[in-house]
Amino acid sequence: MTPTRRFAQAVSLVALMTLFGAAGYILIEHMSVLDAFYMSVITISTVGFGEVKPLSPAGRLFTIGLIVTGVSSAIYLFSVIGELVIEGSLKEFLGKSAMNRKIHNLQEHVIVCGFGRFGRAVVEELTRNTVPMVVIEADPARQAELEATATLHVVGSALEDSVLEDAGIGSARAIIVATGSDADNVYITLSAREKNPKILIYARGDLDAGLRRLKLAGADQVVAAYQWAGMRIAASILSPSVVDFLQLSVPGRESEVDLEEIKISPESPAAGKTIAAVERDNPRLRIVALKRNDKTLELIPAADTQIELDDLLVVIGESDSLKHLASR
Template identity: 85%
Template sequence: MTLTRRFALALSLVALMTIVGAAGYILIEHMSVLDAFYMSVITISTVGFQEVKPLSPAGRLFTIGLIVTGVGSAVYLFTVIGELIVEGRLREFLGKSAMNRKIHDLKDHVIVCGYGRFGRAVVEELTRNTVPMVVIESDPAKQGDLDGLGALHVMGSALEDSALENAGISSARAIIVATGSDADNVYITLSAREKNTKILIYARGDSEAGLRRLKLAGADQVVAAYQWAGLRIAASILRPSVIDFLQLSVPGRESEVDLEEIRISRESPAAGKTIAAVERENPRLRIVAMKRNEERLEMIPAADTRIEANDLLVVIGETDSLKRLASA
């Protein structure tokens, strides 16, 4: 049994014995709840304070039994606490408890499985955009990096159901499966889909067979990391100006020109206006795509298309213009 589990067990035993002791004094000696808990605590802790009132023979026998069982539980708890302090793991234990509470309170967050080169790039970008997330990583050597980044994380294998559950799979909105093994990624994808049928699954694959199986397993989007890198290099040779433009307009980079998706609210001034009207009011901005409800993304929508509340617009333009439209 791990030290942290021993601590939880010892703490539970002491709490249980305190409650049992208080209940016994209430039933046998007819004490008030406060007096009963006082008697139970001073008996288990062996501090030797004066009794609330003289005990009856039955009360004394009960106290003897409480000392034998309760004091042993208290000594066990103090021993475990000593081990935690001696091994320097008390702060670590308390830190994990605080992290687990934060993860438990998360809703609509993103889970990243694997903190390798691919996963690290994803985590850094999500962190920069303050997206709530939890990282699952099996390599203990990477825990220091995750602590330094301030990322919520679960140390363990995403192949285990407990790791996914500890990361809040049931309340997450998306999961990124980014381990270095196609077989593991397929298994994690199946597990994630089983535990949350509505979650969006983005999975990494390194082979054609792996990409095909990830799609069959239920991944919403699969990415061939090395294939994309190769295509990007080839494109930079064939179409260097296009690549320069794409690098300039990477979403969220706070450059002069940005590319963003904007959800139109009911209160937005853009709601009810045509695309042409919105572009006239924002000369340095262009709407390049629009998605309405469950319809497919429409590229280069017609200028006379009327924008409705809850429409999703893909917009390119000056950063300040994009911020004005997004905050309206």
């Protein structure tokens, strides 16, 4: 058992003995709640401030028993605290507690399972765009790197339900399953879908069988990292200008040309207008796709298409113009 686990156990034991002692003084000596807790605390802590009132024979016997059991509990607590301080674990324990509170308060965040090369690239991109996230990493050796970048994280295996719950799976909006094992990724996908049916699941796979099973397990999008890298290299040979354009328009890169997704809210000036009207009001932008409700993504929507509330627009254009439209 880890020192931090023993500390929690020791605190619980002392609290339980304090409550037991107070209850005993209330029942045996008919003390008030305050006096009973006072007697219980000074007995367990052995400070010897004196009794609230003379005790009956039954009360004295009860006090003897409380001293034997309660003082042992207090000594155990002090020894665990000493161990935490000596081993330098107290700071780590308090840091973990603070981080756990931050994770508990997150809503609509992203969980990244695996901090290998693939997962690290995802984390860097999400960090650049200030997306709230939690990283789950099974290798304790990578904890120092996560702490250095102030990334919220849980050290443990995402195969365990408790670890997913510690990462806030119930309130997350998306999970990226990026471990190095296709079998583990399939299992994590199943677990995530069970714990949060509405969560978006993006999974990495290497083998064709793994990619197929990830889709069957409920992944919304499956990525074959090596396959995409190979296709990108081949495309750069066949159509270098197209690849250069795609690199230029990667969302969030602060380049001259950007590509963004914009959701139409009731306050948006684009609501009720046509595609042509929005592009006329923003000459440096072009709407290249529209997604409405659960329908499939419509590429190059017709100019007379009327924009409705909750529509998702994929817009390409000058970065400053995109930021201006998104802010409105």
